[in-house]
Amino acid sequence: MSVNSTILSLPEEELVHPGNRACAGCGLSILYRIGLKALGRNTILVVPPSCLTVLQGLYPIAATQLPCLNVTFASTGAAATGVIGALKALGKTDITVAAWAGDGGTADIGIQSLSGACERGENFIFICYDNEAYMNTGVQRSGTTPQGVITTTTPIRGKLQPKKDVPAIMAAHNLNYVATGTAAYPLDFYDKIMKAKTITGPKYFHLQTPCPAGWGFDPRYSVKIGRLAVESGLFDLYEIEHGEFRLTGASLKLLGKKRQPVAAYFESQSRFRALTEEMIADIQKQVDEKWAGYEQKMAKKMKE
Amino acid sequence: MHIIESGNVAAASGVKLARAQVIAAYPITPQTPLTEKLSEFVDAGEMQAEYIPVESEHSALAVCIAASSTGARAFTATSANGLLYMVEQVHWAAGARLPIVMCVVNRGIGAPWTVWNDHQDSISQRDAGWIQLYACDHQQIIDTVIQAFLLAETVSIPVMVCYDGYLLSHTYMPFDVPDPDKVDEFLPAFKPAYALDPKQPANLNTVTLPDIRPDVRGNLAPGYMEIRHNLHVDLRRAIDKVAEIDARFQKIFNRGGHPFIEPYCCEDADFIAVCLGSLSYQLRDVVDELREEGLKAGVAGLRLYRPFPEQAMVELLAKAKGVVVFEKALSYGNQGALFTDIKAALYPGPARPFVKNFILGLGGREIKTADLLKTFREACTQGPASIDTPQWIGLKL
Structure with missing residues (x-):
């Protein structure tokens, strides 16, 4: 990252009103507040049904100060396209168009219109906040729910299938910019949005947003748990800029360092209670292999 | 040109x-x-x-x-x-x-x-x-x-x-x-009633509660039901707008004059066929033939289906003895949608012509003018005699 914002360098102006409808400890609300500061006032938002729909307020009261189009669940990418098309037709070329969807609205029901918009090369920022289940409807499994997680539709054995790797799917669209972010490190997200605004074409963000109600932890630990996901090497902060992958922020700093055991992360949330010791050991092995790959890549880069 | x-x-x-x-x-x-x-x-x-x-x-x-x-x-x-x-x-x-x-x-x-x-x-x-x-x-x-x-x-x-x-x-x-x-x-350039604009931000299509609710200034805003009611009322008002726009179009382009229903030989007709789309032009040949046979037939091609122009429909059909509705669609398990709309429109009136319903042309099944002629003629001559509704034309069971 070329820019490194500090909490003091962020714009003071708040674009999200206080007293919105987010739950206590909502990871999304942290990144929504910081993300809107980065996007700025000259932005049009497109939002499908999700916790964000509720967070933004019930008619006629709105928590956001940006113009926002609420759209049907499956249509976010196409709706963003429509806004962009109209702005082009009307000769308004300086407005940022940002779609902000949950994991269901991105990875599952929303993936077709997202893929279509990205294939067409639409100039917009798509932000997926991944709380790893259908939280707005009451914690049902989604394509990005990790393996083994207890949800209301995987109530006993946990989810049997592994998490869908959406950033990799979006990277396969040959986008100019793909990045991850987490509510535990909002400044990393801020800097990445600022960078994305300078890049043309579709930009994809995948954000991990801890959810106390859905994940089963005390709301005061949202940031702590988000950090543990990064420190254990389970969730990685990275960006893929014009095809080039690099770790960023706290994940970059983990290279060559000892990571937290994944078991510590799993123990912090009741949703992982169905995981057996064997499963945890297996996941630890997968994470170790992934990180060995990162280390190798880094070593190769240093040589070059 | x-x-x-x-x-x-x-x-x-x-x-x-x-x-x-x-x-x-x-x-x-x-x-x-x-x-x-x-x-x-x-x-x-x-x-x-x-x-x-x-x-x-x-x-x-x-x-x-x-x-x-x-x-x-x-x-x-x-x-x-x-x-x-x-x-x-x-x-x-x-x-x-x-x-x-x-x-x-x-x-x-x-x-x-x-x-x-x-x-x-x-x-x-x-x-x-x-x-x-x-x-x-x-x-x-x-x-x-x-x-x-x-x-x-x-x-x-x-x-x-x-x-x-x-x-x-x-x-x-x-x-x-x-x-x-x-x-x-x-047709002047489009001036939207509202539009997404960072200079005047608004949150559009928000979750709306069952009841009315005050905004931050204390002004009451409509609930879902008021918003939907307004859509219905404006749709009903659109009937007049359809007529106004048709008149304006006619003035500039010299075409039009039938904003709701396009009638053919309906003025003195005892029996009127009603349908949607190009079928009404095919039925004009049938009407010509029936007129030659001495049957006072007419055909009405419905142009505006929603909002339903009840008044225009009743005015056109009330004097007829019989109405025959030909439809290329069906409310499965019931009757043709247009048929039920027409019957409902005629019900409150003092004179109620008999109304019959024929389903035809589904999935592109060829509609033969001879079949239309036979069906329309029989429907007229048999009068109000009750038949199972709807009847199907061109069915090969």
């Missing part, structure tokens, strides 16, 4: 003259040549519009919904299963009060697969809150598309322009392409 072209090209020419600014469509037979023509207009620089080749019909209408919400004149077109795939968006566009125009090139819906004409697709969307206009020939297609934009933008309600797949979409007929300057006079 008169040209000989297909119905799809007539529609595309209307969209071009109307200066649509954002066009999004997904190909489906028999709509395809319409969208191909529009992409050609845009690619050749003959039309200043954004043509967006979306990956589905659901997305096609999503693009139009968003573009219209941003303040651009938006158009899409589809048929059959394409229309059904976008149903969620069809209802959304009406609820959001967006003046989108969509051509529905009528085709039967699967299963089993059919690509041929009937009206089940658009009739299935009669309750969505859109205005539905049906065209009978190529001239009506181009004229109706142009009028549809003015109508939609006048009442902030989306409009479907429906015309028969293949029978009109793929046949070639001479028609007049209106003068562009006159179209500009008829």
Whole structure:
């Protein structure tokens, strides 16, 4: 990252009103507040049904100060396209168009219109906040729910299938910019949005947003748990800029360092209670292999 | 300027003259040549519009919904299963009060697969809150598309322009392409009632509670039910607007005069056939024949199906002895939708002609004029004798 914002360098102006409808400890609300500061006032938002729909307020009261189009669940990418098309037709070329969807609205029901918009090369920022289940409807499994997680539709054995790797799917669209972010490190997200605004074409963000109600932890630990996901090497902060992958922020700093055991992360949330010791050991092995790959890549880069 | 072209090209020419600014469509037979023509207009620089080749019909209408919400004149077109795939968006566009125009090139819906004409697709969307206009020939297609934009933008309600797949979409007929300057006079540039604008931010289509609710200043805002009631009231008011726009069109282009129903030999008719689309022109031959036989027959082609022009319909039919409704669609398990609408319209009146219902032409089954003649004649001569409703024409069981 070329820019490194500090909490003091962020714009003071708040674009999200206080007293919105987010739950206590909502990871999304942290990144929504910081993300809107980065996007700025000259932005049009497109939002499908999700916790964000509720967070933004019930008619006629709105928590956001940006113009926002609420759209049907499956249509976010196409709706963003429509806004962009109209702005082009009307000769308004300086407005940022940002779609902000949950994991269901991105990875599952929303993936077709997202893929279509990205294939067409639409100039917009798509932000997926991944709380790893259908939280707005009451914690049902989604394509990005990790393996083994207890949800209301995987109530006993946990989810049997592994998490869908959406950033990799979006990277396969040959986008100019793909990045991850987490509510535990909002400044990393801020800097990445600022960078994305300078890049043309579709930009994809995948954000991990801890959810106390859905994940089963005390709301005061949202940031702590988000950090543990990064420190254990389970969730990685990275960006893929014009095809080039690099770790960023706290994940970059983990290279060559000892990571937290994944078991510590799993123990912090009741949703992982169905995981057996064997499963945890297996996941630890997968994470170790992934990180060995990162280390190798880094070593190769240093040589070059 | 008169040209000989297909119905799809007539529609595309209307969209071009109307200066649509954002066009999004997904190909489906028999709509395809319409969208191909529009992409050609845009690619050749003959039309200043954004043509967006979306990956589905659901997305096609999503693009139009968003573009219209941003303040651009938006158009899409589809048929059959394409229309059904976008149903969620069809209802959304009406609820959001967006003046989108969509051509529905009528085709039967699967299963089993059919690509041929009937009206089940658009009739299935009669309750969505859109205005539905049906065209009978190529001239009506181009004229109706142009009028549809003015109508939609006048009442902030989306409009479907429906015309028969293949029978009109793929046949070639001479028609007049209106003068562009006159179209500009008829249809001014789109001025949205509201639009997404960072300078005046608004949160559109928010979750709305069952009851009315005050805003931050204490002013009461409508609830869901008030918003939906307003849509209904404005749809009913749109009936007058359809007539006003038709009159305005007639003044400038010297065509029109039948905004709701196009009658043929109905003035003194004892028996009137009612239908949608090009079938009404085929029935004119039948009427001519029956008149020669001494039966006072007429045919009424319904142009405006939603909102339903009850008053005009009752005025036309009340003096007749019998009404015969021919339909290329069916409310399965009941009767034809138009038939039930007509019966309901006639019920409160003092004189109630008998009303019969015939289903025909589903999935493109050929409609033979001889069959129409026989059916219409028998329906008239047998009088009010009760028959199982509906009857099917051309069925080979």
